[in-house]
Every structure is written in C-alpha cells, then in structure tokens.
Amino acid sequence: MRSTLSLKDRFSRWLPRLVLSPSLVAIIVGVYLFIAWTGWISLSSSKMVPKYDFVGLEQYIRLWSTPRWETAVANLFVFTVLFLAITIAIGLLIAILLDQQIRAEGFLRAVYLYPMALSFIVTGTAWKWILNPDLGVEKVVNDLGWTGFVFDWITRPEYAIYCVVIAAVWQSTGFAMAIFLAGLRGIDTSIIKAAQIEGASLPRIYLNIIVPMLRPAFLSVIVLLSYISIKSFDLVLALTGGGPGNSTEMPSTFMFSATFRRNQMGVGAASAMMMLMTVAAIIIPYLYSELKEARNEH
Amino acid sequence: MSTLEIDRVRKAYGNLEVLKEVSISIGTGDFLVLLGPSGCGKSTLLNMIAGLETVTGGEIRIAGRTVNDLSPKDRDIAMVFQSYALYPTMTVRQNIEFGMKIRKVAQADRDKAVKTASDLLQITHLLDRKPSQLSGGQRQRVAMGRAIVREPKLFLFDEPLSNLDAKLRVDMRTEIKRLHARLGTTIVYVTHDQIEAMTLATRVAVMKDGVVQQLDEPQAVYDRPANVYVARFVGSPAMNIVPALLEADGTAVIEIARRPAARIGGIALSADALRRYAGKKVLVGIRPENFSIASTGSTAPSLTIDFDVVEPTGPDTLAVFQLGGVEVTARLPPRQAHAGREAGLAVDTSKIVLFDSETETRID
Amino acid sequence: MSTEARSARRAHQFGRLFIYGSLIALAIFYLMPLWVMIVTSLKSLDEIYSGSFIGLPQAITFEAWEKAWGQACIGTACDGLRPYFVNSLLMVIPAVALSTAIGAINGYILTKWRFPGANFVFGLMLFGCFLPFQAVILPMAQLLGSLRLSGTIPGLVLVHTVYGISFTTLFFRNYFITIPDELTRAAQIDGAGFFRIFFSVMLPAALPIIVVSCIWQFTQIWNDFLFGVSFTAGQSSPITVALNNIVNVTMGRKQYNVDMAAAMIAAIPTLVVYIVAGRYFVRGLTAGAVKG
Structure with a gap:
C-alpha cells in the first residue's frame, strides 16, 4: 500500500522535518557538540591555545585548589541564597499587594518591572554610582544630618558581595513579581470568599491557603533565579569588576579571566563545565517535570 | 455518482488497534451517521476518509476510486469541524474562498460561488466580518459555506453541533437536514448524540471499541437493535433490559419482588430460536413507551408493580419501578402514575426484543 | 452605624x-x-x-x-558611543529577524506537523534556553575564527541567532499549540500545502507572539555582554562592551555624569521598547516558566 505513494507525496511528508533540520543541526552543534568540546578541553593541558591531549582530571584538581575559585564558589553560594530569598520575598509581597484591586496597578507593575529591560551593565553602572561612599547614598544620608551613617560596603572586601546582591535584587524582583502575579490571577477567587466566610483574616488566608497554592510559581521562580545567579557575569563585572581584590569573584568571572586573561584555557574550561553541571542539575529535572505535565494536559 | 465504500478498514497505533476491520458502504445521496461514545473510533474513521490519518489496512473508495494514498485535497471532499476551524485572520468571504483561491478558480466564479452559498445559508450580510465577530451558529453556517463551495463528492461533518447550546443545536440540525435535502449530496456525519443520528441519518452505524455494532436505517436500529449495547445507546430514556426465563411456549417469565411473576406471552420469535432458548434465561428489551396503564378487559399481557419515582416531563411522565431485579422506566401519559402506588401495566408485545443473556445479541 | x-x-x-x-x-x-x-x-x-x-x-x-x-574615549579611540550604538543596531536587527523567523517555522512544525521524536527534538532545543554560555564560548570562538568571522558583526549575528532559536521556538511552539489542529486540517482539505498553511493561516494568527518574540530577542541581544566581550574587540564591539569600557576608565577625575549619560544611551532602546510594548515584554518574561 505504501509503495503507491508518489514521489511528490513522499517529499511533502518529509518536508517539515527537512525545514526543521538546519535549526536542529545548529542546536546540536552550538549547544551539545560545543559542550562536548569544552568538556574535552577541560580534560586536556590547554593553556593559551587548545591542545587535544588528555591529562585526566588534572585541570579540575588545579581548579579546586585555586583559592580564587574557592572564593568564587563561596560567593556564588552566599549570593544565590540571599538573592533568591530577598527577591522571592519582595516579589511575592508586591504581587500580593498588587492583587488587592489596586488603582493604577498597570503603572505600578511597570515601575517594578522596568529594571528587567535594562542591561546588567547599565544596572551595574548605576549602582556603582549610587553605592559610591564619597558621593552616593552615604553622603546623602550624612548631609541629612545623620553624620555617623556609614555605607561603604562596595569598598570593603567582606561586604562587597552584598552590593552585588542589592543590585541583582533590584533588577530581578519584577520578574518574580510577574510570575507570582500570574499565579495569583490563576487562583479561583471564590476560594478567598469561602475562607472569609469561615472567618479567616486576609493575611491568614494568604499564608495558609493562597501561598501554598503558588507552588508551581515558586518552582519556576526558584529555578529561573538560580539560573540567573549562576550565569551572572555582566553585573559583577560592571559593579565591582570582581573586586575589591577578588572578593566578589564569581564562577562566571573566574571562567572569563582564566580563559581570556590568564591563559589557563584548561582551568577555564573546567570551571565552565562545573557551571554547566550545576545548571543542568537544576534545569533538567525542572524541564522534565514541566514537559511531562504539559503532556498530561493535552 | 458519489458513493463511499469502506472495505475492511483497520487502524492501529503501534499495538493499539482502534479500528478493527470496519466495512460500511453507502450510495449517492445517503446521509451516514457514525454514532458512538468518545473513543469508539468514529472520528478516527472520519479522519481516515478525509485523508488526515493514514490507513493501516483495508481500502477506502470514494466514487469507486481508491483514495488510501491520496492527500486530502485530491479526494474531492469537504469537511466541517467541531470547532468550525475558521481561519481567524480572514473575513468570512476570504474563509469561504480560500480553497478556491488555492485551486486557482477565477475571481468571477469565486464570487458567484460565494454568493450562491451565502444566500443559501443566509450569511450574505456577514461576508466582511471576521470569525471572532460571529455567534456560534453563524460560525457554523460559515463553516458549512466553506464546505459547500467546494461542490465535493462527499461532505464530512465532525460533531458539528456539539459546541452549540441546546436550542441552537436543534435549529442547526433542521438546517443541515434541509441542506441535505436540497443539495442531495452524500454526507458522513460523526456524533455521539443519538437524537442527531435518528433525525438526520438515512443510515446509522453504531460503533463501539472500533467495531461497527449495527449498520441500518435509524428506525430499524431503534426498533430492532442488534445487541444490548445498541439498544441502550439509542433512545432516551434507554431501552429497559430485563432478565427473564423463556418457557417452551414462548412466554417470558419475569420475577417481580413481593408479587406474582409477570408472564408475557405472544413475543414474535422464530421456531428455531424458540427451540434453542426454551427453558433458558434471556434478556427482554422493552422500550419505555411500550408500557401503558392496563385497562380493564384488555387482552394484552399485564403486570402489577409499585412505582418508586415519578418524573413528569410535560408531555408525558416517566415512572420508575423494579422489574426482574432491575430498575425499569415507563413512559406514560401525564397524571397517570403516582409514586408509591400500585399499578397494573400493559406491555405492547409486538415491540419487544429478546437478547441472548450470554452474548447479548438479538434473538430473532 | x-x-x-x-x-x-x-x-x-x-x-x-x-x-x-x-x-x-x-x-x-x-x-x-x-x-x-x-x-x-x-x-x-x-x-x-x-x-x-x-x-x-x-x-x-x-x-x-x-x-x-x-x-568619550573607549580604548584609544575617542569617538564616543555612537559607532558602538550603530554596531549594536547592525547586530540586533538581523539577529532578531532571523531568530524570530526560524522560531516561527520551528514552532509550526513542532505543533502542526508532529513526527515521531518531535518532543525529544523540542526538549533538545529547550535546554538551549538555559545554557550557561560559558560552556560554549571557547569552541564558538574557534568556530568564528575558522569561519573568519571573529570580531565581526556578522559573527555576532550568527551567535545570537543560533542561541536565540531555543527561546523563539519555545515562544511559537507554546503559542501554536493553543491553535486547534482542526485549523490546519481544514486548510489541508482546502488544498493548502505546508508553506501555504504557514504563511496564509498560521503566521497571520501569530501576530501577538511575533511581537513577543521580537521584543524578547531585541532586549536579550541588545543587552548581551558576554558574547560581545568574548568575540569582539575595539571598534567592532557592541554598545554594552563600550559602556563598560567607558565606565572602567580610571584615568583622571572620574566623569560620573558622562558615565550616567552613557548608561542612559545604552538603556534607552530597550526602555523605549519596554514602555511602548510592556505587555508583550512581560509575556516573553513569563514564557521562561516553560508553559507560560
């Protein structure tokens, strides 16, 4: 029966796959093959130019014995925890407040969200200026008469990472808010009415009923913010340049400077692979569960 | 000539067989309804006729030509979908002409065809609107207009009325019937609504689990259902299926709780069937309207029962009672039945159908 | 009371x-x-x-x-941001157009012409949305070098198009999946083929998601820094790289007003897009939460 298919019909059956294939090739090469390539370099002795030998895990051992990398990992941990906690807290608060039939909601939402449209370089530049102790916020507060006020975190190695957190929170809160708000809007308002009739107060309703219902939104926000924090590179570079000293070094900046500034391509590749594995460990289960759910819905 | 022959057609997705050797054939001008619950394979069959799904085995012939490997556009068919599937960015006119444009029909002919179809369906005033500006019924008409202008050998309808509200559904049903009468085209129509099947079809194919249970005229399907499944699916309220014992003289004996058993004689049965089923358990099929309040002096077999529930519907009353250990519904004239009361009921034996209690197929 | x-x-x-x-x-x-x-x-x-x-x-x-x-001086040249602004425009416009067009046809295929393994292909592409680009910078630099595209605008267009496909495909796939399959079936019966259905039926219905995709891609590519700083140098840099260079000049008295003006110049295009089409921007943002 199949053999009677005309050549034209057979062509048109394959046409969609044919049209899709260049994209697929681009993704396979640009993502998967390149990852494999980086993985290979991370197992080689490459320094300034790629070398295709095999030295086992030497570069990884070197990486983990570099104090600078340890700083980067510790910073990433501190940064991610604070960044997620604060962004989620403020984002959720704003979303809940905005969900109370607010006048000018559209305008307010736009205000909270606009930093998301900016480049991290712009954000870093702006906050570098604001956090500048000689001329920025510290001086404004001092001029207001509160002369003892000190806010010089950006110049102090032990505190500079918190400056990165502040700027990153400022930029990303709107994103968390948008997802939480979408989640809140998806909740049947009759649930709130039912709880009110039972005598629950509004804060209690949110705490005990609504927030637990936002589980999928929480999942999305946590995953996507973690991803942002792992790859955050531009912000650190623009805000602190990794300094003072290398106190705000992050894996992303470490990878960049190892590869392009210090001629340690092998170590750079190893650090890139570490970043990739971290992201993959978070993202792949997430994508898997999302796709599975999506399939169940159809 | 626009006949349709479905010859031992099968469809499988991997190991999952959704259609098992379906054979149906209809002639020019027939209105075939594929009737069944969701998942019975009726929509799959329709899509295979349209060429939107491949055929695993067997042959489909339209007007005598095998179409198994033809693409939809070469099959000379038109289709109306459940969601109407109107192109959202095109006006009604553009929607109707789209197919003709692709086939490079001249503008003048296109205009003529659009005019004829839109006059017929009374949508001329809507031609410049977008689908989003139309009501459900209007969208339905446009979808039919799009089908009509193709002048196909075969019209396919995939549950076209199920997205409409109850009132509109009845109106559009009449509309489709009128259209069929006027155009005289061959139609294949898929639905799960047995009333649509009864009112529209010249032939009904009742399907279940990928198998055609019965293929016949609607009235025949109603009066002489091939098996218990068809008997229950067609008709509302459904046919009552009551266990009974068949005596050698053809009398069916039905137990009634706390009362003497009902003895229903005079059921039409062939001598052969009588010989085979005498003394055995059978299933008696009685339509609700075949019960009536027994009048004194009538010769029809009667039974005495107690009504449980009585539901007036207006034109008549549905009375529920126990018979042979199952719940049974009778359709009676208004105000004749009262819940909790005893009553004598007569049965129209000429309409009774018997089924084998094992295979559940009809006994003739 | x-x-x-x-x-x-x-x-x-x-x-x-x-x-x-x-x-x-x-x-x-x-x-x-x-x-x-x-x-x-x-x-x-x-x-x-x-x-x-x-x-x-x-x-x-x-x-x-x-x-x-x-x-303002960037490196040794003192021509201000203007040439870099132009660089960014030359990079952004083709990259946005290409990646959106490719995403549209991919989304169409993955929803309306599903084939065995289509879901797997989609999954492969989806991971590209969350790729830490550090993992591909080295080989990409090599590839651009061998294509003689190192440090050029076309090189950046290529990079942004490739890594944009994941997101644009996601946008269009999630949009087209909400359009009933019956629509393509009706068009097939009307005699329309693969491309005809795409251009006459699907694309006109996809206007909102085209806007979402263009805005998202525009913002992403305009704001990119990593690819810019990795693959270009000097005169061919995009504006984000130039801005960072201006700000990090350490000679003489720091010109904060110039820094801020430069940051504003780099921010204005995306801010304008945001103000004009914020609604679509938010849709792109939340589409990152895969189901959207």
Missing part, C-alpha cells in the same frame, strides 16, 4: 493605607536609580563633586550626553 461596623471599616481603611503606602515606598526604591542616572547625567561635573547626588541639577546641561555620544 454599629461600633462593630465602624471598627471594621477603620481596619479596612488602615489596610488600604498600608497597602498603598508599601506599594508607593517600593515604587520609589525601584525608580530611584533611574532618577539618579537621569539627574546625574544632566549635571556638570563640578556640581557632582560639590556633593549633589539626588537633587535636581542647578543648571541642566547636556554636555555629558554630547560627550558620551560623540567624544
């Missing part, structure tokens, strides 16, 4: 006050950096060093803007 009702009303009013108060305070916090950038960019350097930070400028001057646009 009973006392109970009165106290309930008072509690309600207090609640509203709290809500609006918090929202306004937060709004001020989020607007403050933009405000500081704008007023600083309009001040003279002397005024800044005399200690004016948050207040309005005493005398508005566009000196810093002119300098940032046409004279």
